[in-house]
Amino acid sequence: MGKVTRRQLTDLLGMLGVVAVLAGLAIGLPAVDAALPANRPVSPDRRYEIGAGVTVLPPSGAVLDVTATRPGDLRGSALFRLGPVRYLIAVRPFHGDVEAAAASLRARITGTPGYQVTGTQRSITTDYGRQGLQGGYTAPGRSGRYAVFVASGLSAEVTVAGADLDLGHRLSAVERSTMSLRFPEQS
Amino acid sequence: MTAVRPAPTGGTLRAGLLRQPAFWVVAALLAAGMIRITAIGVHLGTEYPRAMLTATVLFALLAVPFWWFVVELDFLEREPAALLTMAFGWGAFVATSVSLPGGAALDDLVAKLGSPTLAADWGAALASPTVEEIAKAAGIAAIALVARGHVNSVLDGVVYGAMVGLGFQIVEDIVYALGAVALAGQGDEAQPVIATFLLRGFLAGVWSHTLFSALAGAGIGFLVVHRERRWRERIGVAALAMLGAWGSHMLWNSPLLRDGLGNGLLALLAVLVFKGLPPLLLILYLVRRAHDREADYYVGQLSTLHDREVITDRELAVLRSGSRRAAARWYADERAGHRARRAVRRLQRAQAGLAVEISRSGPAERHRDEIRQQRSVLIRLGHPEAIDPPTASGTWRRRAWAVISTVVAVAVVWVALSALGGS
Numbered sequence: 001m002g003k004v005t006r007r008q009l010t011d012l013l014g015m016l017g018v019v020a021v022l023a024g025l026a027i028g029l030p031a032v033d034a035a036l037p038a039n040r041p042v043s044p045d046r047r048y049e050i051g052a053g054v055t056v057l058p059p060s061g062a063v064l065d066v067t068a069t070r071p072g073d074l075r076g077s078a079l080f081r082l083g084p085v086r087y088l089i090a091v092r093p094f095h096g097d098v099e100a101a102a103a104s105l106r107a108r109i110t111g112t113p114g115y116q117v118t119g120t121q122r123s124i125t126t127d128y129g130r131q132g133l134q135g136g137y138t139a140p141g142r143s144g145r146y147a148v149f150v151a152s153g154l155s156a157e158v159t160v161a162g163a164d165l166d167l168g169h170r171l172s173a174v175e176r177s178t179m180s181l182r183f184p185e186q187s
Numbered sequence: 188m189t190a191v192r193p194a195p196t197g198g199t200l201r202a203g204l205l206r207q208p209a210f211w212v213v214a215a216l217l218a219a220g221m222i223r224i225t226a227i228g229v230h231l232g233t234e235y236p237r238a239m240l241t242a243t244v245l246f247a248l249l250a251v252p253f254w255w256f257v258v259e260l261d262f263l264e265r266e267p268a269a270l271l272t273m274a275f276g277w278g279a280f281v282a283t284s285v286s287l288p289g290g291a292a293l294d295d296l297v298a299k300l301g302s303p304t305l306a307a308d309w310g311a312a313l314a315s316p317t318v319e320e321i322a323k324a325a326g327i328a329a330i331a332l333v334a335r336g337h338v339n340s341v342l343d344g345v346v347y348g349a350m351v352g353l354g355f356q357i358v359e360d361i362v363y364a365l366g367a368v369a370l371a372g373q374g375d376e377a378q379p380v381i382a383t384f385l386l387r388g389f390l391a392g393v394w395s396h397t398l399f400s401a402l403a404g405a406g407i408g409f410l411v412v413h414r415e416r417r418w419r420e421r422i423g424v425a426a427l428a429m430l431g432a433w434g435s436h437m438l439w440n441s442p443l444l445r446d447g448l449g450n451g452l453l454a455l456l457a458v459l460v461f462k463g464l465p466p467l468l469l470i471l472y473l474v475r476r477a478h479d480r481e482a483d484y485y486v487g488q489l490s491t492l493h494d495r496e497v498i499t500d501r502e503l504a505v506l507r508s509g510s511r512r513a514a515a516r517w518y519a520d521e522r523a524g525h526r527a528r529r530a531v532r533r534l535q536r537a538q539a540g541l542a543v544e545i546s547r548s549g550p551a552e553r554h555r556d557e558i559r560q561q562r563s564v565l566i567r568l569g570h571p572e573a574i575d576p577p578t579a580s581g582t583w584r585r586r587a588w589a590v591i592s593t594v595v596a597v598a599v600v601w602v603a604l605s606a607l608g609g610s
Binding site: 026 | 206284318
């Protein structure tokens with residue numbers, strides 16, 4: 001091994017500068033992100049637009065997690081948090097019936113290692129008469145519910161997840177909110 | 188003004204790299220990135236093995252013409268395969284590993300400091316270019332630090348930048364294709380992969396990371412090569428090029444023109460023309476300028492020889508221009524067949540190699556021997572000079588053919604996408 005030259009040392013310092021920039025991007029930015037609060041208050045009496053004109057009344061006591069909420073003209077998502085319970089609604093263009101939409105959602109749920117769909121699928125009707133399908137699933141340490149609605153060339157997928165006890169306490173508020181889903185033609 | 192700083196001779200690149208402490212830092216980063224991306228690949232591959240295999244094969248095949256095109260950009264002074272692979276690996280493994288958490292965090296910050304609506308509309312346009320362009324440019328800087336002698340013209344910066352971008356693009360496309368499979372919710376199907384391949388690989392591939400990083404690479408190349416300029420000026424040019432790369436990426440990801448034009452062919456063409464064409468034309472102009480300056484330098488080295496067996500006056504003019512080199516190969520094929528075309532290509536390559544060795548005062552005999560050999564092949568075939576056709580009709584025919592082929596290819600891809608429901 002030869003002697004390290006001055007030029008090699010300068011290049012090494014430059015390279016450590018490059019590493020510092022990478023660390024800033026990969027570690028620094030997530031640290032700043034984690035230091036800032038993600039939740040925003042939402043009113044349970046005021047309709048929240050998820051995307052593509054689909055609206056919902058948030059559950060009482062819920063906050064909006066802005067990191068997973070992305071409204072849009074063609075699609076959108078909204079993540080509400082009720083304590084440790086996650087309540088996610090995703091709207092996207094969909095050309096098919098509600099059975100196909102439910103099959104697609106179930107496939108994605110069971111595609112996650114450790115996730116299994118439980119029980120049978122049941123029919124559900126919103127306060128505005130829109131029929132959908134709902135069911136349940138389990139995952140290590142948590143349970144979940146899902147519901148799917150299809151209307152106006154859109155699908156609205158609802159997933160609720162949390163520990164059994166937390167979910168049990170908050171499920172009725174979430175279900176009331178889900179029933180309030182309204183598609184654009186019903187506005 | 189110095190257009191080219193000849194690379195020093197003596198010692199192999201491999202030995203030089205292994206002696207560099209900075210190289211071992213790059214090697215460690217590449218290893219860490221490879222582990223991270225492989226873990227993601229294994230996870231996706233376990234979930235969707237057929238889709239993963241399809242995506243890997245399709246995008247690996249797509250990388251071949253891109254790689255060939257980027258390498259050919261610097262025909263006169265080709266970059267070592269080891270450094271090109273390092274650049275590709277940086278884009279594929281290091282820049283992607285860094286961009287995954289960094290991009291997601293910055294997107295979240297846009298939502299937190301602005302609003303979810305702002306993040307939905309502009310998050311991809313603000314977060315991705317910021318994190319990804321910096322992570323990729325860091326790779327070009329790393330190449331310059333471990334092998335400074337091989338970044339000896341602005342064009343070299345373009346080549347290494349494009350190679351970093353290509354590595355990033357291929358891995359990102361594979362991840363996007365698997366994301367489309369997951370979103371479709373139809374299980375391990377190849378159809379979303381093919382739709383993603385046509386859309387991101389063909390229609391959007393040209394305007395993607397390879398292009399943006401080439402622009403950043405031009406700036407870093409300028410910073411490294413033009414040591415006769417003041418620091419302020421060199422850093423200013425590099426910063427401007429970075430800004431250009433960021434701006435091009437931002438424009439491409441922006442919601443501008445996304446709505447209002449529908450999903451038809453017209454909308455697609457409008458997006459390609461208004462969002463993709465300006466940066467493409469800018470980088471093509473820069474590459475052309477950088478190529479011409481480098482060509483002037485190397486052809487100048489050959490013109491001092493005054494040896495008609497090595498290179499004639501007309502061949503000097505042809506060697507200076509990429510399109511005229513291609514025209515000379517095509518003309519040889521037309522006049523004396525495929526063997527003549529191959530001999531012209533080898534002759535041009537040997538002439539370029541000789542020019543580089545003369546500029547470095549390095550050993551040139553190998554290239555002289557190759558030139559003599561290919562020259563005698565051409566004489567035997569009755570086409571002694573590697574020149575382009577005397578009239579412009581052949582050139583125009585080739586250009587018209589290229590334009591028609593491109594239009595037909597875009598139409599075919601669009602029809603295929605429509606059939607797959609990807610439009």
